[in-house]
Each structure stands twice: as C-alpha cells, then as structure tokens.
Amino acid sequence: MSGDLPPAPDVVRSSYAELVVTDLARARWFWVEVLGLHAESDRDGVLCLRGTDELTHHNVVLREGPAAALSHLAYRVRTPADVDRAEAHFAALGCPTRRIPAGSGTPGVGDAVRVIDPLGFPVEFYYAIERGERLIQRYDLHRGAAIARLDHFNIVVPDIDAAYGHYRGLGFGCSETIEDEHEMYAAWMYRKQTVHDVAFTGGAGPRLHHLGLATHESHQVLHIADILGSLHAENHIERGPGRHGVSNAFYVYLRDPDGHRIEVYTSDYYTGDPDHETFRWDVNDDRRRDYWGNAVIESWYKEATPVLDLDGRIAPIEESRIDESAIRVGADGLGSPREVR
Ligand code: 4SX
Ligand code: FE2
Secondary structure, eight states: OGGGSOOOOOEEEEEEEEEEESOHHHHHIIIIIISOOEEEEEETTEEEEEOTTOOBSOSEEEEEOSSOEEEEEEEEESSHHHHHHHHHHHHHTTOOEEEEOTTSSSTTBOSEEEEEOTTSOEEEEESOBOBOOOOTTOGGGOOTTOOOEEEEEEEEESOHHHHHHHHHHTTOEEEEEEEOSSOEEEEEEESSSSSOSEEEEESSBSEEEEEEEEOSOHHHHHHHHHHHHHTTOGGGEEEEEEEOSTTOOEEEEEEOTTOOEEEEEEOOOOOOSTTOOOEEEETTOTTSSSTTOOOOOHHHHHOOEEBBOTTSOBOOOBOOSOOTHHHHOOTTSOOOOOOOO
16 A cells, blocks of 8 residues: 555654743753753744754754644655655645745744644654754863754654554664564664664653753763752753663653653664664563663653644644553552562
8 A cells, every 4th residue: 555655755864853842941041051952043932952963953943832842843854855755645644734935934944844644743844954053073162961963753652553654654764672472662763874763652642752862972961960960950850861771872861841851862873784673672671771770760651742733732642552661660660679680
C-alpha cells in the first residue's frame, strides 16, 4: 500500500522545536542564563535560541502563550522540492496539511509545510532557513551546559508499532529498541548518522516527552547539575546524571519552568553504514535506561507536554496500553531491590 503513496520527503535531520511557554522572561532565565543557549532573536513574544555548533537560525523557539504546549517539531529536508513532497505525501496519508509561506511562520524559516502526522503530532518540514554565526570557538560565550545542537525529539505515543511504521515510511533507520517477546516498548530512529532524530516512549499521547540537546563533553552534564544546585534550583533536575544503556549517552534530564523536559546529552555513536543493525534491549535488563542500574523516577515515564493542532488548540490525548514503568518500577518510583550476583 505504501508503494502507492507519493514519495516521502528526504529528511536531513531533526532541527528545531517550537514550544509555548507561559512566561517568556522566566523561560529566558532558564534556557539562556542557566542552560546556555544563545538568543538569536527576541521579537513579539518569540525567542529563537541556538546551540554553538548550529549554523542555522535556531534549534529551539519559545513563544509566549496561555498554556505550556508543543507548537511543532521541525525537520529540515534536503531540497526545496522535498517541502512539496512532504505536503503531497502527508495529504495522501489523509493528514491535515498547511503551507506556511516564508515570513509568516517561525522567524528565519523559509517556505514550509506543517502537517498533523498520523501519530497526531504537529510537524513542520522546511528547506530554507537563515544562517547563524559560527559560535563553536567563541568559548568566551559558552556557559551553562554549553549546548551545541539539537540532537533529538522524544515523543510519547500510545502505539509504538504505529510510530515505528510511520517513521520507517519516512525512511528512518532504527538504531535500538526495548522489547520482550510480545511487545516493543520503545524505539530510537535516525536520518542523520547518530543514534536518533526521534525516539518513542510508550504512554498517553500524542505528547512531547523531551528535547535532546547535545553538548560536547560529559563534564558539561555534571556542570549544569552543579549550577542548578548552587542556584537552589535543584527542583529543575529530574533524572540523572547517568549513563544510558540505550545509546551509551551520558545524560541529565531537566524540567524548564513550564515543565517542558530537556535532556542534556553527549557521547552516542555512529550509525551511518548501510548495513547498520538494530541493537535490541530486553525490557528486563535493568541497565537499559541507566547503565548503572539506577531506577527511573516515575514522573519521567508519566509526565509530558501536550501538543497543539494546526489552529493552536490543545490536541486530545489517547490513553496507552503500554506502560514500561510497570515492568520493574513501583508506584513509589523506585525499582525493585537490587540482587547482587
Ligand atoms: O532511558 S534510555 O537509556 O532508554 C534513553 C533515553 C536513551 C537515549 C535517550 O536519548 C533517552 O532519552
Ligand atoms: Fe533522549
């Protein structure tokens, strides 16, 4: 059946996300002063932020609005024709689509198309975007977690198999999964040559689980946790620092003043060979989500950001059959006692 569809757009990478925040000044404190993203533009209640390696206008856009939400995820495509391909492809899937002419959408972005994808997420595809200044060697400007790029989106979906099938249809590879003999609980999928551009967490959705922001050095992950402690802002640290089993990345999860979750992420691996094989974790392996076996706090599995439809209304949320946290983690958020072998 997918053979009859107009071809999928050639997606280069996950490149930015636009979030609605309820107090832009408070958000600016967190994202710029503490986390260390660079403000590229700040006009009309829209703040565009960029990591030091990013050569386009932004990686994160914060827009002030009435309720915390995801406005859209955005993927950069390879050519201007891929924007048209995205529109035709999603229209043929029966999805709502909308053209966003240059200058009428997110600052800096050229002609784009926004869709509500089959999983219920607002997703933008664009080719053209303004350039940004190269900051990688402006060490004098690096601060906080020294964020370099956007690495990935993690989305909460009630149906992992449907999410996997949809992104396979968009030409994504699968680097890792968490599964057992009956069920896939999570999957990590990529276009760029890293572990992922998007990953799926099983739960009530569509909701945004987190934005993964890359930093270069593991000490930056420790440093941002130390800074938050010093500011008595330790309530913004949710999980970690630690080492993931999946991806091998060194990580910490933070929550912004609106509860949007951010992962500071470093040291995953190359996936670009044509015969790259999926690495499959058993859901009963306690190293899968933290390689040192530390329990995952319950809020990490359960809390997430609602998403908007193309008219800016909060989208309805569907309950989930899958609950990975029920495998080992109790209602208290603590894992089962460790058995020492
Ligand atoms: O918790 S996991 O180790 O499965 C994990 C979560 C691995 C990579 C990620 O980016 C992530 O958010
Ligand atoms: Fe992540």
